[in-house]
Amino acid sequence: MTYIRNINMVCHMKTTLNIDETVMRRVKEEAARSGTTMSEIVETALRRFLDRPEESVELPELPSFDGGGALVDVTDREALYHAMEGR
Numbered sequence: 001m002t003y004i005r006n007i008n009m010v011c012h013m014k015t016t017l018n019i020d021e022t023v024m025r026r027v028k029e030e031a032a033r034s035g036t037t038m039s040e041i042v043e044t045a046l047r048r049f050l051d052r053p054e055e056s057v058e059l060p061e062l063p064s065f066d067g068g069g070a071l072v073d074v075t076d077r078e079a080l081y082h083a084m085e086g087r
Contacts, residue, residue, distance in 0.1 A: 017042075027041050027042065071083065
C-alpha cells in the first residue's frame with residue numbers, strides 16, 4: 001500500500017498580481033535593503049493585513065420620536081372601521 005506522508009510540509013502557490021509600479025519599486029528596494037525576497041515581503045504584508053483585528057464601528061444612537069399615541073384602539077373593530085371608512 002502506497003501513501004504520502006505530509007507532515008510540516010509548507011505549500012507554496014504561484015500567482016500573478018497586477019501591482020502599481022511605485023509600490024513594486026518600493027518592494028524591490030525593501031527586499032534589496034533587508035536581504036530578503038519580494039515574495040517574503042508581500043506575504044508578510046498580506047498576513048499582517050489579514051490577521052489584523054476587526055475594527056468595531058461605533059454607531060450613533062438612533063433617534064426616537066414621539067408618535068403621539070394611537071388614534072384608535074386596534075382591538076376595537078368598530079372603532080377601526082370608523083377610523084378607516086368613516087362609518
